[in-house]
Amino acid sequence: MSEIPGDLKFLKSHEWARLEDGGVVRVGISDHAQGQLGDLVYVELPAVGDAVQSGNACAVVESVKAASDIYSPVSGTVVEVNEILADKPETINEDAYGEGWIFAVKMANPEDMEALLDPDAYAELLEEDAH
Amino acid sequence: MPETTVLNSVHRALGARMVDFGGWDMPIGYGSQIEEHHAVRGDAGMFDVSHMTVVDLRGSGVRAFLRHLLANSVDKLGVAGKALYSCMLDASGGVIDDLIVYFLDDDYFRLVVNAATRDKDLEWIRKNASSFHVTVEHHPELAMIAVQGPNARSKAASVLPVVLRERSLALKPFSATREGMLFVARTGYTGEDGFEITLPVSEAVAFWRQLQDAGIRPCGLGARDTLRLEAGMNLYGQDMDDQTTPFEAGLAWTVSLDEGRDFIGRSALEAQRRNGVPRQMIGLVLDEKGVLRHGQVVHTACGVGEVLSGTFSPTLGKGIAFARVPAGDPGAVSVEIRGKSVPVRVVKPPFVRNGQPCAGILIAVQG
Numbered sequence: 001m002s003e004i005p006g007d008l009k010f011l012k013s014h015e016w017a018r019l020e021d022g023g024v025v026r027v028g029i030s031d032h033a034q035g036q037l038g039d040l041v042y043v044e045l046p047a048v049g050d051a052v053q054s055g056n057a058c059a060v061v062e063s064v065k066a067a068s069d070i071y072s073p074v075s076g077t078v079v080e081v082n083e084i085l086a087d088k089p090e091t092i093n094e095d096a097y098g099e100g101w102i103f104a105v106k107m108a109n110p111e112d113m114e115a116l117l118d119p120d121a122y123a124e125l126l127e128e129d130a131h
Numbered sequence: 132m133p134e135t136t137v138l139n140s141v142h143r144a145l146g147a148r149m150v151d152f153g154g155w156d157m158p159i160g161y162g163s164q165i166e167e168h169h170a171v172r173g174d175a176g177m178f179d180v181s182h183m184t185v186v187d188l189r190g191s192g193v194r195a196f197l198r199h200l201l202a203n204s205v206d207k208l209g210v211a212g213k214a215l216y217s218c219m220l221d222a223s224g225g226v227i228d229d230l231i232v233y234f235l236d237d238d239y240f241r242l243v244v245n246a247a248t249r250d251k252d253l254e255w256i257r258k259n260a261s262s263f264h265v266t267v268e269h270h271p272e273l274a275m276i277a278v279q280g281p282n283a284r285s286k287a288a289s290v291l292p293v294v295l296r297e298r299s300l301a302l303k304p305f306s307a308t309r310e311g312m313l314f315v316a317r318t319g320y321t322g323e324d325g326f327e328i329t330l331p332v333s334e335a336v337a338f339w340r341q342l343q344d345a346g347i348r349p350c351g352l353g354a355r356d357t358l359r360l361e362a363g364m365n366l367y368g369q370d371m372d373d374q375t376t377p378f379e380a381g382l383a384w385t386v387s388l389d390e391g392r393d394f395i396g397r398s399a400l401e402a403q404r405r406n407g408v409p410r411q412m413i414g415l416v417l418d419e420k421g422v423l424r425h426g427q428v429v430h431t432a433c434g435v436g437e438v439l440s441g442t443f444s445p446t447l448g449k450g451i452a453f454a455r456v457p458a459g460d461p462g463a464v465s466v467e468i469r470g471k472s473v474p475v476r477v478v479k480p481p482f483v484r485n486g487q488p489c490a491g492i493l494i495a496v497q498g
Contacts, residue, residue, distance in 0.1 A: 038148075038353070039165040041443040042422055044469075060469065062422045064164050064357060064443050086420070093163075 004030070004123055005097050009073065009116035011055075012125060016097065017073035019113055020104075025074050028101040029061065029092060032126055037063040040092050043085040046103055050078045054112050059102055061092065070102060074112035080104040136181035137274050137332040138339055145349055152352055153247030153368075155182040160351035167354035168445040171321050172486045175280035175287075176350035177342050182246035185270040185329060186256065189239050196263035197232060197240060199394055200256070202377060204387035208234035214305045214318055217385055218377050219244075219255070220396030224403060225373035226380065228252050229365065231318060233307050241314075243275075243327075245367050259395070273312070274335035278347055279325035279358070281486065284317070287326050290341040291315065299326065320355065322362025322484050360440050360451060363414070363481030369425060370412065370439045370453050376403055379455065381412035381480070411458050412439070414480040416492060417450030421468055423475070429454045430472065432462030446483045447493065453480070 008016045014033035018026045034040065044060040052058045057069035058078075081103045084091055092100035107113070117125065133156040142149065147158035158179065160167060170176045188196065197205040203217035213234050219227045228248045233241040244252045249269075257267050278287040288296050291313075298308045299315045304324075307316035314329040330338060343349065356366070365371055371380035378386070378400065386400060415438070417423050423441030436456030444451040452475075456464075465472045482492050 038160065039163055041165075042420055044421075062443070064422075064445070065159075065353060067422065067424065 004119045006119055008097065008119060009113055010119070010122035010125075011071055011073050011116060013071050015071055015073050017113065017116055018101075023107045023110060024079060024104050025076070025107050025113070026101050026104045027070075027073060028096060029070065030122070031096040033068075034093050034096045034100070037061065037066065037068060039064050040089040043089045043092070043102065045081040045083075045085065046078045048078050048081060052076060052078060052105055054115075061089070061102075072105060073116055074105055074107050074109070076105040076108040078103050079106045134182070136179055137335045138179045138181060141336055141339055142179065142349075147349075147351060150352070152182070153245075155246055157182060158349075158351040159353040161349050164351065164353040164357070165445045167348065167350035168357050170348040171280045171283075171323055171350060171354065171358055172446060172483075173281070175278060175283040175325075175347045176354065177283075177339070177347045178277040178279070178350055178352070178355050179274075179339070180277050180327070181274040181332070181335065183275050184244045184246060184249045184252065185273050185275070186242040186244060186253065187239065187268040187270060188242065188256075188260070188265050189268070190263065190265040191238050192263035193238055193240050193265050196260055196265045198392050199263070200259055201230075201232065202386045202394055202396060202400070204389050204392060205232060205234065205240070206389065206392075207387070208232070210306070211235060212302075212306045212308055214307060214316060218371075218382060219252070220377070220394070220400075221255075221373055222395060222399065224376040224396040224399035226367070226371045226375055226377060226382075227255055227373055229367050229371070229382075229385075231316075233316065235307075235309070247368060272332055273329050274332045275327060275329045276335065276339060276342065277319055277321075277325065277327045278342060279319045279321040279323045280347075281324060283323070283325040283347065286345045286347050287328070287342060290338070290345050291328075320362070320364055321358035322364070322481060323358075323486070356440075357442050357445055360442050360453070361444050361446055361481070361483035365453070366440055375410075375455075376400060376408070378403060378408040379410040379412065381453070407458065409458055410436070410455050412453055412455050413461060413464075414478040414482065415441075415450075415452040415454050415464065415466065415475040416447070416478050416482070417452075417466070417473065417475050419473055421450055421473060423450040423452035423466060423468075427452075428467040429456055429475075430465045430467070431456045433457040433459035438466065444482060446486075447488055451482050
């Protein structure tokens with residue numbers, strides 16, 4: 001498994017969030033999550049301009065095996081979606097923490113980030129799940 | 132604790148992701164399920180199917196027994212080694228299981244039935260066999276490996292014992308040959324050519340490694356599921372069960388209403404045919420992006436039905452499914468996916484055979 005980048009925060013449901021300039025948070029799923037799902041074949045993206053609530057489902061990733069809701073780690077407005085995934089959903093399998101990002105949100109409440117797990121806490125969660 | 136096959140530790144050493152499959156701890160895949168799928172369509176893959184149940188039937192009354200037990204007619208099996216696909220029905224015509232029956236000798240037939248239905252199948256077979264003086268032997272000491280793909284037979288034959296090599300390569304589709312406990316059948320569940328090889332569990336690990344060395348890729352049950360659905364093959368428990376007759380499950384071709392044969396479920400099937408079969412199974416292709424899944428609601432001109440087996444077809448790059456819907460011309464059909472109604476195309480399975488999309492599967496009908 002690839003190392004968890006130190007600049008990310010996580011939801012227990014395996015979404016990652018990366019705070020960028022201007023209060024924009026980029027969102028994807030963890031490398032662990034893509035491994036569990038297997039080959040991704042379809043991603044249903046939100047629309048730019050959609051209002052999202054932290055903890056609410058706003059995208060869907062589907063592997064051959066199963067469909068899985070993607071929850072937004074923060075509240076705000078969707079400002080960008082990863083159009084590449086429409087034709088190449090496997091990008092998430094190949095680079096979950098980079099090219100495989102799913103959408104970006106302009107945060108409404110900066111404190112939303114503080115409620116998320118840091119990389120060590122997320123790594124611990126994965127440890128516990130493995131036992 | 133789930134049951135395990137003799138190859139369990141081999142799967143784990145290969146890095147397989149293991150899942151509970153009908154009470155068995157089985158590999159769903161060893162890496163990319165889609166790559167495993169393409170390996171079978173384009174070259175050769177192998178599956179541990181040792182969870183399948185092998186039942187040998189012996190006795191002078193065995194043919195008469197099978198004429199009574201099975202909805203398809205073993206009268207079609209005239210040459211030793213020939214195989215037949217059939218449903219085993221209850222008195223009301225519901226499918227207890229689907230199986231393959233091999234004619235091996237005048238007083239010796241072999242059944243291969245599903246793993247998840249093993250106990251009820253054995254109970255049913257034994258109960259009905261008693262009046263025919265047929266012995267019923269279950270063989271848990273046998274393992275089974277399916278090798279499938281355009282190059283599977285030649286690669287597998289290279290590691291078969293010399294005595295079986297020529298005979299195996301000479302097999303016609305849906306027939307088998309044997310030597311001692313080693314049993315080679317030209318059958319499968321993928322829509323590709325290949326063998327299903329039954330052998331003693333004590334020999335299975337070494338044989339698996341030889342097959343791998345011969346260039347056959349280990350594949351999991353995940354790929355097996357997308358391959359068999361593309362090939363238009365039913366999965367028991369998902370596409371039919373004891374609440375479904377073969378006529379409602381796209382299996383009318385497996386029912387032989389031949390003159391004077393009194394098989395279990397026959398009168399119920401004949402009554403259903405007289406009164407009209409209320410439901411039908413159809414194939415669906417989703418031309419839009421997305422995946423068809425078990426349980427999705429299907430809307431047709433004749434009413435509502437549901438998706439049975441549904442998946443993403445790696446060969447077609449589209450969602451495909453079987454659905455059970457009310458009888459009659461379904462008209463324009465749509466499937467509800469996460470609250471949205473999405474149009475789908477009704478097709479006649481199979482979707483894929485021998486590596487290629489079947490006629491009419493990829494051509495969108497203008498309407």
